[in-house]
Amino acid sequence: MAIDVFSRCIAGFHLSLEAPSATSVGLCLTLVASDKVPWLQQRGIEAHWPIVGKPRRLGVDNASEFHSVAFERGCAQHGITIEWRPPGQPHYGGIVERVIGTLMQLVHALPGTTFSNPSERGEYDSDKTACLTLEELERWLAVAITKYYHLRPHEGIDNEIPLHRYEQGLQALAVANKTIPIPRDPRAFLIDFLPVVRRTLQRDGITIDHITYYSNALRPWIQLRNQPSPLLIRRDPRDLSRVFVLDAENNAYLEVPYRVLSRSAITLWEHKLARKCLREQRRTAVDESSLFAAIDEMREIECKAETLTRTARRNRTRRQIAKSEGAPTIAEATSPTIDIGPVLPFDIESW
Template sequence: MDARPGRIEAFGTVTMPDALWDRTKKISAVIAPMAAQTTVGRVAVDAAALSLGISRRQVYVLIKRHRDGTGLLTDLVPGRSSGGKGTARLSSEVEDLVREMVRKQFLTRQKRSLAAVYLDVVGACRLRQLPVPARNTVEQRIRALSPVEVGRRRGGPQAVRSLQSAGGDVPVIGRVLEQVQIDHTVVDVIVVDERERRPIGRPYLTAAINVFSRSLVGMVVTLEAPSAVSVGLCLVHAATDKRPGLESLGVDVQWPMSGKPRQLYLDNASEFTSEALRRGCEQHGIELAYRPPGRPHYGGIVERVIGTAMQQVHELPGTTFSNPAERGRYDSDRMAMLTLHELEKWLTLAVATYHGSIHSTLGQTPAGRWAEGVEKTGTPAVVSNARAFLVDFLPVMRRTLTRTGFVIDHVRYFSNSLKPWISRRSTLDPFLIRRDPRDISRIWVLEPEGHACIEVPYQTMANPAVSLWEHKRAVARLHERGVTQVDEAALFRMIEQMRQITDTASRTTKRMRRDAQRRALAPQPTTATRPPSTPNGALPTLMDALQEAVEAARLNPADARTLFNLATYKQDDAEQIHYAVSLFLELGIPLDFHHTTQTEAGLQDLD
């Protein structure tokens, strides 16, 4: 790991060609179990060599590389073939052609024979003037395919029933972290904001369950709707040592369940099928498996644990219960008193209690089951660099480098680290970029060589750190005002105005209190920022007057109209007047503006 700040080692997980990536995954599936053994017999080595189409010596080399490596999939990336005996000597063009012909001609319901498919391969190679592979080479490529996939493509789902678990039962899990199930739910309790302690709505829980021990290995509570980032944060919590987090919560409990899972078992929601999650899991040797459609019991373990937790949540003040009928006349908003931080602390204590309780299926506690598994297989390895681990799971985008850096969604990013590539940017492909939606003040840019990710901040350091949802809402507001060409300055002015509206309205509007709390919970930026200056120096005075108007509007709309007129008296700045009108409309306060000439421009602008 490079010690320089703002730099995270990368291994080409996104830039690697699919053919090479698939080949590496196949090698890892064969070599990793062998490398875990103390001694490896010749019979096993010969079988591995036959399966991978390589020599016995290369199998030993791969085993050594795996043992000496970091445990990542890219430790076993094949080098360039020397053309020696026993190695895969096809060029990438021929490999791609063979794979395409097998997919289009062999993996079909027509069930074409190997001989017919090979004749098609020969014809296609001659047409493109490529070397013709031997028939046994094509046969080896077909034999290397998954029997279940081949059977399903050529015979349909019923043809592979015998290859899957009988009776639709979930396969037995026999090791710690062999399979981890992840799912989301809305927590059945209203939380309050940190400042006013007024209700802001229900949060979301993302939980990771170790199937072997039925223990929770990861948990994240957020105000954000479930997304790929939620999954990444939950994986970070599962794979890292939990003691620092427990200390920051002020909780004195034991939570030893940590480590990278061997398999993630998920449903088919969009946040579980992203490119970032797939490549991130493959890079870290985590297999992705999805629940079969029509078989909900396959994911029942995580759902049962979450359901048990929600039953306990119903004992908390501010609970919404499971449905309106069960809630009855209970006023959840009025009774709410827990902040998000306090709810997370309570859930952590509940998890510790659950781990120490007898599980009806296991006949023992989840903590005891975990300890037994660790005693047999050893303590799982944990992730030491949580930030680098999370970056591997952030959403991916591609952008072209310009003289001034990168432009993403109307925002410019620049760092001196980009200067070596700006002069030769015309010869470079679009860069691979990752961005945390909770804080878009920085991005992570993969070097053209693919060795590391560089942290790149805003080009304008004065711009505040914002989340992607704030950014999108500001762009939408500008479009509503008729602004077709959004520039960065106008965008951040709008964000600042919206934040001031939120701060003013947080005493009356639950949605805006929630927005303010989401900003407060966003990760702190590492780049230096300073608050933007107030335009024309007039906004604080206007804000004070509008504060009084908002309070008066609750009692007497006529008083509110009078104070509004005073607040906007002799205001020549259309933006200031527009802001005042926007504030009242945002709060849903009906006012008769037709008596005031100063506000007519503001209303026309809104229309």
């Protein structure tokens, strides 16, 4: 959840079944910076949500996702200053914590809530009464934000209405002849915040976690073999079918797909689950073929199962969400590579 401190408007959010990560932060920031009209239209919501543009400063806590190379490098590339909350000073996060508490009060009124703790839940059967899909819950949250939270007086801003205060702020910027920078391409903006991995370039391409990626665009690099250090690569955990390799000389990303193009798109959680299954089967060697065979087998079991376990239902939902969200593709940008501006060096990130 991201909140504009001046107006108390919600600038953006990201709802997921996954644990917080650099990717979820990037997806939240992408919604913060983007025009929300298409996002609302895709979800069939008629509402006014004018908050748009790249923030100049971000206040965050000290969670690992806010100390990742992906987050720090993305902010540096877009001129965003990071202010980490001082350790042991929880009141520095009071503004965003309060809005989360307000929204959670509304969420706990929904059927299927788990309440704040087991003792409060008592004998209530959350699984049996749950009726909302994750997509429906996302729409519910968007309506709660745009049609309820933004339009009610807020004590933190002298009982002003957040949306009115935000619009007053825009008018003040206009009078001062200032504007809020907006990303030219939201997908390119998201790539700048994806998790970072570094690998050396081999004759057959780039191998990451037993999967090899190759593109003809890498041929000149392979022939020269003049890469003194590992390549900086960004990978979207929602779609491992391609990676984005930094061309430091041209300040651009190259999209590099699977070497075997017939492989299906998979998510990182599927990849990890397949590796776990193969280890449990005591496979001594895990290779690309065995990984994809295991994933295909797991998908087939989930599709045929009449009664799915909670884990299987979540896995199926994860896959559907990753497909509907659409991971970033360079083909949809205005050029075959994405201009990322000045590049600053960072250490290797382990994720």
